Amino acid sequence: MHGRPRRPARAEDAEAAAAKAEKLRSLQSQLLHNHHHRIYDKEAVEASARLLEANPEVYTAWNYRKVAVQSRLGSGPGPEELKSIVDQELKIAEIALRRNPKCYGAWHHRKWVMKLGSAAADFDNEFRLLDQLLKLDSRNFHGWNHRRFVAALKNVPEEEELKFTTDMINKNFSNYSAWHNRSVILSHLMKQKAPGFASKEEVLSEEFELIHQALFTDPDDQSGWFYHLWLLDQTVAVDVPLLVSSWPSHGSEIVISRTTYVEDCKSCQYTYNVPHTKEFPIVLYFNQVVKGVNSTTVTVECEFSESNDLIWKPLSTSNSAEAHAWVTYVKIPDANFNSPRGYLVKVFLGRSPGLISSSGHPFSSTSQFGFILNGRSHGSECIERDCDVKVVDWSDDNFCSSESLLQNLAVSFDQLRIVDGEPMVSKWHSETLSNEITLFQQLMSEINCKISKLTLARLLIAHDVIISRGILPPGKKTHFEETLQLYDDLIKSDSSHTKYYQDQRSLVLLDQLTSDKESMAKHCRHHKELASTSVSDNVCVRFNGLSLARMGFVHRLLWVRMLDLSHNELQSIEGLEAMQLLSHLNLGTNKISSITALEPLKMMKSLKVLDISYNEIGAHSIDTTRYLCASPLSHTTTTRAASGSVEEPESFDVSENDFWETILVFKYLHLTQLNVVGNPVSSESFSALLIKLIPSLQWLDGRHVQRI
Amino acid sequence: MADAAASASASAPAPGEPTIDPTFFDLIVSGTGLPGSLIAAAAAACGKSVLHLDANAYYGADFASLSPSSLSSFFGQHASPATAPADRPLRDSSDYLVVDPEPRRLYSEIEVSGEPPEPSRSFLLDLCGPRVLYCSDPAVDVMLRSGASHHIEFKSVDASLLYWEGKLQAVPDSREAIFKDKTLKLTEKSQMMRFLKLIREHIESDGKEGKEGSKIAEGVLEIPFVEFLEKQRLPPRIKFIVIYAVLDNMREFSLTCKVHTFTTTTTTTTTSTLHHHNHHHY
Numbered sequence: 001m002h003g004r005p006r007r008p009a010r011a012e013d014a015e016a017a018a019a020k021a022e023k024l025r026s027l028q029s030q031l032l033h034n035h036h037h038r039i040y041d042k043e044a045v046e047a048s049a050r051l052l053e054a055n056p057e058v059y060t061a062w063n064y065r066k067v068a069v070q071s072r073l074g075s076g077p078g079p080e081e082l083k084s085i086v087d088q089e090l091k092i093a094e095i096a097l098r099r100n101p102k103c104y105g106a107w108h109h110r111k112w113v114m115k116l117g118s119a120a121a122d123f124d125n126e127f128r129l130l131d132q133l134l135k136l137d138s139r140n141f142h143g144w145n146h147r148r149f150v151a152a153l154k155n156v157p158e159e160e161e162l163k164f165t166t167d168m169i170n171k172n173f174s175n176y177s178a179w180h181n182r183s184v185i186l187s188h189l190m191k192q193k194a195p196g197f198a199s200k201e202e203v204l205s206e207e208f209e210l211i212h213q214a215l216f217t218d219p220d221d222q223s224g225w226f227y228h229l230w231l232l233d234q235t236v237a238v239d240v241p242l243l244v245s246s247w248p249s250h251g252s253e254i255v256i257s258r259t260t261y262v263e264d265c266k267s268c269q270y271t272y273n274v275p276h277t278k279e280f281p282i283v284l285y286f287n288q289v290v291k292g293v294n295s296t297t298v299t300v301e302c303e304f305s306e307s308n309d310l311i312w313k314p315l316s317t318s319n320s321a322e323a324h325a326w327v328t329y330v331k332i333p334d335a336n337f338n339s340p341r342g343y344l345v346k347v348f349l350g351r352s353p354g355l356i357s358s359s360g361h362p363f364s365s366t367s368q369f370g371f372i373l374n375g376r377s378h379g380s381e382c383i384e385r386d387c388d389v390k391v392v393d394w395s396d397d398n399f400c401s402s403e404s405l406l407q408n409l410a411v412s413f414d415q416l417r418i419v420d421g422e423p424m425v426s427k428w429h430s431e432t433l434s435n436e437i438t439l440f441q442q443l444m445s446e447i448n449c450k451i452s453k454l455t456l457a458r459l460l461i462a463h464d465v466i467i468s469r470g471i472l473p474p475g476k477k478t479h480f481e482e483t484l485q486l487y488d489d490l491i492k493s494d495s496s497h498t499k500y501y502q503d504q505r506s507l508v509l510l511d512q513l514t515s516d517k518e519s520m521a522k523h524c525r526h527h528k529e530l531a532s533t534s535v536s537d538n539v540c541v542r543f544n545g546l547s548l549a550r551m552g553f554v555h556r557l558l559w560v561r562m563l564d565l566s567h568n569e570l571q572s573i574e575g576l577e578a579m580q581l582l583s584h585l586n587l588g589t590n591k592i593s594s595i596t597a598l599e600p601l602k603m604m605k606s607l608k609v610l611d612i613s614y615n616e617i618g619a620h621s622i623d624t625t626r627y628l629c630a631s632p633l634s635h636t637t638t639t640r641a642a643s644g645s646v647e648e649p650e651s652f653d654v655s656e657n658d659f660w661e662t663i664l665v666f667k668y669l670h671l672t673q674l675n676v677v678g679n680p681v682s683s684e685s686f687s688a689l690l691i692k693l694i695p696s697l698q699w700l701d702g703r704h705v706q707r708i
Numbered sequence: 709m710a711d712a713a714a715s716a717s718a719s720a721p722a723p724g725e726p727t728i729d730p731t732f733f734d735l736i737v738s739g740t741g742l743p744g745s746l747i748a749a750a751a752a753a754c755g756k757s758v759l760h761l762d763a764n765a766y767y768g769a770d771f772a773s774l775s776p777s778s779l780s781s782f783f784g785q786h787a788s789p790a791t792a793p794a795d796r797p798l799r800d801s802s803d804y805l806v807v808d809p810e811p812r813r814l815y816s817e818i819e820v821s822g823e824p825p826e827p828s829r830s831f832l833l834d835l836c837g838p839r840v841l842y843c844s845d846p847a848v849d850v851m852l853r854s855g856a857s858h859h860i861e862f863k864s865v866d867a868s869l870l871y872w873e874g875k876l877q878a879v880p881d882s883r884e885a886i887f888k889d890k891t892l893k894l895t896e897k898s899q900m901m902r903f904l905k906l907i908r909e910h911i912e913s914d915g916k917e918g919k920e921g922s923k924i925a926e927g928v929l930e931i932p933f934v935e936f937l938e939k940q941r942l943p944p945r946i947k948f949i950v951i952y953a954v955l956d957n958m959r960e961f962s963l964t965c966k967v968h969t970f971t972t973t974t975t976t977t978t979t980s981t982l983h984h985h986n987h988h989h990y
């Protein structure tokens with residue numbers, strides 16, 4: 001029950017409690033004895049009933065009764081006897097629920113009995129009791145759960161149950177359970193395309209209309225806002241997995257080079273320096289987490305080699321079978337580096353079934369993209385080690401913009417978009433969202449409430465997403481500035497949810513920065529020193545000092561090789577793992593608080609130069625990310641492999657947790673330069689461990705690594 | 709004390725008119741409105757003989773509820789210029805006083821326009837505004853103590869309807885009713901709820917420590933209620949609902965607010981709250 005104040009305990013209560021405890025103790029020991037000795041006679045079963053009447057929370061007693069019922073049923077009872085057993089158990093559960101309408105054990109028992117004796121169960125009575133219960137407390141979610149269960153058991157038409165939620169909402173619309181049940185039923189009806197629910201658009205329009213009544217009547221009530229969020233998700237979400245971006249992008253021309261010097265590179269080309277492994281990555285980025293990417297579902301046709309046995313790997317730290325982004329590495333034969341001709345590579349998706357979203361929707365439309373690989377005949381080979389000797393300096397003075405940069409960028413940027421028809425976007429979507437935006441702007445002029453602000457921000461983002469899907473006429477303007485302003489307001493006015501707002505704000509900002517080539521160009525710079533020395537394409541994307549709290553829109557940054565994320569608020573770098581070409585990464589002066597938070601780095605095969613200076617690594621004794629990532633505590637297979645190769649922790653004098661985590665992350669990195677200065681974890685012994693773990697390391701904290 | 713026989717003899721009854729027997733009463737009450745009925749009932753309860761007269765063709769005097777058709781005849785009667793009381797032959801003698809039973813006129817000016825809303829037979833109209841008694845009203849106590857409650861029948865209000873733009877519409881007088889109402893615009897809903905919350909918080913904060921913030925400022929309470937509504941930027945329909953239908957339920961507030969609005973008379977009969985047939989009239 002809601003809104004009932006607690007009564008302070010009195011002296012006579014204590015006496016009564018003591019007497020009750022005594023009674024309970026005796027009943028309980030009796031029960032345990034019976035349970036243990038498998039005594040299911042009438043007397044014993046009745047004793048358990050008395051115990052449950054006194055205290056319905058004794059789960060063991062419920063279990064005992066279940067076992068007792070099963071033993072009685074074992075003798076194959078007639079319908080009469082089954083009915084009497086079922087009725088008796090239902091009665092006990094009813095008595096318990098009258099005592100405590102939120103008793104989990106009793107509800108579960110009732111459900112179990114109903115299922116067992118559905119043939120003998122009195123459904124009318126069950127619904128009558130439920131009506132009674134929900135009349136007393138219309139927000140008892142156990143009651144709602146049970147109603148869903150009973151309705152399914154009895155095969156009550158879902159339309160009827162939907163009507164029931166409507167009635168309950170009309171009585172009092174501050175009811176999470178009612179709205180939730182409504183969303184469950186409607187999801188199912190729409191999925192089944194039941195008569196009257198075949199058009200998702202019509203159903204959603206009606207529901208939007210209904211929820212507006214609640215939101216405008218009482219904007220302070222939260223239950224309606226949650227339902228609105230569900231509706232918004234239904235409007236925008238695309239169930240079908242789609243390819244949103246790839247590297248190399250469709251129609252691009254990539255120059256394969258073994259040399260690190262490239263002179264007068266044509267502006268339309270992107271130069272890829274083949275590492276010593278002579279491999280070349282192909283990255284697929286989907287609109288959602290997908291599984292089943294393999295050499296049958298995705299086929300790669302290239303002129304120079306048969307690639308039927310490509311191994312696709314998910315780029316995800318948490319799951320080994322599904323991810324947003326997948327990568328494969330194609331071997332390039334030596335011969336192809338030396339001939340200046342172009343080789344066409346085609347990638348086909350969805351030719352054979354198996355590629356599905358994590359929620360089970362298959363990749364339906366086949367799609368393909370192609371790019372050209374160009375060998376380079378001239379130029380001398382140079383050894384990687386020599387190229388990387390200089391310390392990369394990330395200071396502002398070292399960056400400059402240039403005319404050619406924008407041109408170069410224009411090409412690589414346009415390539416980012418893969419033309420892929422999305423039939424899910426219609427005029428209805430944009431109209432609905434525009435209408436919602438207008439309404440909530442109106443509401444905000446009436447009242448000042450944070451959840452309406454947040455909803456408006458979400459609507460604006462959703463609207464931009466719909467626009468960006470591209471079916472609609474271009475020229476519709478985006479709402480980045482307005483959305484950012486809303487999140488800024490929310491960060492200021494609602495301090496308890498600041499982190500969430502900062503995350504959302506970061507995503508909007510990243511969307512804006514990467515949305516077109518003009519805004520992208522503003523954050524691209526040439527690195528002066530690198531231009532004259534080693535990295536052929538020295539464009540650095542600088543998202544520094546933007547208060548970013550998380551990464552996003554990585555699918556638009558797959559081509560980036562040098563990324564500056566310093567002076568932000570990053571606590572996590574999740575998402576960066578998709579950037580397979582990234583070689584230089586600056587995470588200096590952020591809020592990264594543990595080594596496990598760096599786990600995405602393990603998947604970044606090209607990473608050479610890393611700056612994680614002035615973070616908070618080691619400052620917090622409890623590493624909250626550990627429970628989300630692989631670590632010795634989460635029993636991953638890598639653990640054993642890692643522990644075998646490195647000496648005991650004692651020899652490094654690094655605290656044990658940091659030690660294991662350091663091994664598990666840095667062992668997989670092939671860095672030449674690393675900067676960890678300014679973190680609580682840094683120490684002489686930590687440095688020694690890092691040098692041992694990363695054999696390729698040449699510079700640590702700005703000092704040349706001396707190996708004996 | 710009055711001598712009915714004396715007055716009867718002074719102006720002998722016209723043939724055909726009923727004669728009154730007995731001819732002597734302890735008390736003669738003119739007007740069958742609530743006060744008259746209370747007095748008559750109280751006197752009768754004390755064992756007095758009472759003659760209860762009414763000049764109208766219906767019971768209830770100003771407290772009457774009439775069907776739309778009788779209402780128009782009522783208006784027709786009242787529309788004709790009344791003869792000034794001075795023109796009436798008033799004979800004053802030491803024995804008795806001649807009292808003109810013609811009631812005071814309820815309305816100074818009447819203008820009838822349009823037709824009564826349909827279904828016109830299913831409701832009655834109160835002659836002077838809704839006669840609703842609240843459970844906590846002191847009048848309830850008076851009626852119980854005087855014994856008048858035996859003679860008066862009460863009904864609880866089943867529904868409130870409002871005549872707006874040619875239609876009778878349910879009054880959205882609760883959160884759920886506002887939610888369900890299909891005639892209110894979305895912004896009207898939020899404005900109305902905001903106003904109701906303002907009032908509720910004001911009433912709840914009364915006399916409570918630390919709740920002064922939600923109280924309406926003293927200065928604001930001094931201004932006429934209509935101006936107060938004006939200041940709340942409420943749309944016309946909401947103002948209408950608040951004044952004629954919802955404020956009924958917030959009398960506490962309206963009293964503290966020094967409301968002068970309920971004196972609007974001429975328009976109320978045709979456009980104000982129409983209470984559904986057999987509600988709440990005595």
